[in-house]
Amino acid sequence: GENVEQHPSTLSVQEGDSAVIKCTYSDSASNYFPWYKQELGKRPQLIIDIRSNVGEKKDQRIAVTLNKTAKHFSLHITETQPEDSAVYFCAASDDKIIFGKGTRLHILP
C-alpha cells in the first residue's frame, strides 16, 4: 500500500520568512496530493491540493510542487504569519487518502 513520508516533523520559521515542507510517496498509482492544516483541537482543513497532471499550483502565499518521477511533493508558504502556526499534513491518494506524519510549524515573532 501507499506510504507517505513527511519532513521535517517540526519547523520553526521567523515571521515573514518562507517555510517548506517536503513529502515523498511510494505508490506510483497515486494521482492526488492534498495538504491539510490542523490547528489544536480542530479538524484538518484542506489548504491546497494538486493532481498528477500538474507540476505546480499556487494560491496566494501557498504553493505546492509535484515531481511524479521522483515521487515527491512540497508545500511552500511565503511571508509567514503567526496564524500559519499549526500542524500540516501532506497526503497521497489513488483511492484511499494516506497521510504523512505531520509537520508542526512554529512562526516566531
Add this chain to the structure above:
Amino acid sequence: GAVVSQHPSRVICKSGTSVKIECRSLDFQATTMFWYRQFPKKSLMLMATSNEGSKATYEQGVEKDKFLINHASLTLSTLTVTSAHPEDSSFYICSARTGNVNSPLHFGNGTRLTVT
C-alpha cells in the same frame, strides 16, 4: 457547502461498554466515508473505508469485530467501538468526499473517546 457533522464530540465510557459515533454528510451524499484515528500529536491513521450499502474495508491491523462500521444511507456512517478498553482512548475522526477519488476529504469535528 460540504459539511460533515460528527457526534458526539466527546465521550467518556467505562471499560467493557460500547460507544457509537455518528458521521453525517449534511449537504451532500457520500457513497464512501473514511474513518481515521489520531493519537496525541500524531498523524491521521486510516482505520477503514465505509461503503454505503456494503461492508466496510478495514486497514491492516484494525479489528473489524472491535470497530464496527455501518453505512446505512448516503448521508450516515457509524463507528461502534465495542467492548472498549483504555487503549481505545483516542481521537476518532470521519471524513467524506464530495466527488471522485481525486477530490478532497471533508472532515467531521472528531470525537474524543476516553475509556476509564
